Amino acid sequence: MDRQRLSSIAHSHHPIAAPIFGVNVNRLLRRAGREPRARILDLGCGEGAWALQALAHYPDGHADGVDTNPYALERAADAAAARGLAERLTLHERDAHTYVPDGDYDLVMCVGATHAFGGFAGTLREAGRHVNDHGILLVGEGFWAVPPTAAALAALDAGPGDYTDLPGLLDTVDEAGWAAVYAHVSDAAEWDDYEWSWIGSLTEWALDNPGHPDAAQALAAAREHREQWLRGYRDVLGFVTLVLRRR
Numbered sequence: 615m616d617r618q619r620l621s622s623i624a625h626s627h628h629p630i631a632a633p634i635f636g637v638n639v640n641r642l643l644r645r646a647g648r649e650p651r652a653r654i655l656d657l658g659c660g661e662g663a664w665a666l667q668a669l670a671h672y673p674d675g676h677a678d679g680v681d682t683n684p685y686a687l688e689r690a691a692d693a694a695a696a697r698g699l700a701e702r703l704t705l706h707e708r709d710a711h712t713y714v715p716d717g718d719y720d721l722v723m724c725v726g727a728t729h730a731f732g733g734f735a736g737t738l739r740e741a742g743r744h745v746n747d748h749g750i751l752l753v754g755e756g757f758w759a760v761p762p763t764a765a766a767l768a769a770l771d772a773g774p775g776d777y778t779d780l781p782g783l784l785d786t787v788d789e790a791g792w793a794a795v796y797a798h799v800s801d802a803a804e805w806d807d808y809e810w811s812w813i814g815s816l817t818e819w820a821l822d823n824p825g826h827p828d829a830a831q832a833l834a835a836a837r838e839h840r841e842q843w844l845r846g847y848r849d850v851l852g853f854v855t856l857v858l859r860r861r
Contacts (some may be wrong), residue, residue: 615828615832615837616741618682618683618684618685618686619685619828620832620835621683621685621686622661622689623815623816623819623832624681624812624813624816624836624841625661625812625815625820626687626809626815626819627659627811627814628807628808628811628812628815629661629662629663629693630639630663630664630687630693630808631659631660631663631725631727632725632726632808632829632853632855633660633724633800633804633805633809633853634754634798634800634804634853634855635723635803635804635807636667637687638800638804638855639663639664639667640667640671641798642796642798642855642857643667643668643671644671644764644775644778645796645857646721646750646752646857647657647750647852648671648675648720648721648750649672649720650672650673650674650675650700651672651674651675652668652672652675652676652711652720652721653675653676653718653719653720653721653745654668654669654676654677654678654719654721654722655677655678655680655713655719655721655722656668656674656679656680656721656722656723656724657680657710657713657722657724657727657730657744658680658681658710658724658725658726658730658844659679659680659681659686659687659705659723659729660683660686660690660702660727660856661688661689661690661691661693662684662686662689662690662693662694662705663693663724664678664692664723665677665678665679665703665723666690666691666693666697666703666723666762668721668723669699669703670697670699670860673810674723675702676702676703676704677702677703677704677808678703678704678705678706679703679704679705679706679714680705680706680708680709680710681702681705681706681707681710682707682709682710683789684707687705688700690703690705691703691783693704696701696730700767703804703836708729710724710727710731710741711730711731711740713744717746718746718748718816719744719746720748720749720750721749721750722741722742722744722745722749722750722752722753722757723751723752724737724750724751724752724753724754724833725739725751725752725753725754726754726755726853727753727821727857728753728754732755733776734755734783735785735790736788737753737755737787737792738751738753738786738790738792738858739841741861742751742790742792743768743804745860749859750858751792751858751859752855752857752858753855753856753858754853754854754855755777755783755853755854755855756774756777756851756852756853757777757778757779757780757782757783757852757854758774758778758782758850758851758852759775759779759849759851759852760776760778760849760850762774762806762847762850762851763783763850764846765833765846765847765848766846766847766850766851767792768846769842769843769845769846769847770842770847770851772833777851778856780799780852783856785853787856787858790857791860791861792859792860792861793840793859793860794856794857794858794859795857795858795859795861796856796857797854797856797857798855799852799853799854799857800852800854800855800856804853805848805853809839809848812836812839813836813839813840813843814836816832816833816835816836816839817836817850820831820832820833820836821833823842
């Protein structure tokens with residue numbers, strides 16, 4: 615199965631493609647504190663959940679969403695139309711790394727998509743180029759909640775240096791010339807909701823489409839992910855969403 619198609623199915627019941635509840639998305643957007651006419655950029659926007667919620671907070675604003683997944687962008691367009699926000703959201707099917715910056719966005723978001731910039735430090739540098747002088751950079755990134763086990767590293771196909779602990783993440787923020795003015799650390803319930811939604815959505819799709827040529831692969835992917843999570847990185851990998859301003 616095409617990886618982008620698989621991801622789109624897996625997120626069908628959890629369009630926020632990160633382990634975070636909607637109430638905390640709203641809290642983070644409130645703390646971002648932008649004006650009603652804010653210009654918003656969501657890099658790695660997926661199904662547009664963050665961008666659309668930002669538009670609800672900033673009623674005269676406009677958002678650009680950038681992603682390489684055409685299935686996710688199609689769902690983002692449908693969601694925008696259903697919420698009456700289609701004219702205020704422009705979607706771009708391209709690599710976030712190649713999106714041409716103009717440096718004049720009030721709010722730039724990159725949540726769970728820092729791989730597009732080669733990691734967290736690269737995201738602070740490259741995504742930060744889009745933020746105006748008084749703007750906010752909102753970034754969601756993983757960190758080691760405890761020292762990584764061999765099972766966690768294998769499940770994530772990661773090395774110990776691919777993530778830092780939470781204090782190390784904030785050190786990187788400081789070194790890059792940003793300051794954290796607020797943060798939300800996802801809790802166990804948010805992680806469980808996200809992972810079970812990912813696994814369950816893919817499993818349900820496979821069971822509902824038994825004759826589909828991709829059904830067996832989808833079911834196998836759900837099982838593999840469940841094992842990687844439960845026997846690997848559960849309670850080892852954390853996730854934090856940071857609200858950042860330039861120092």
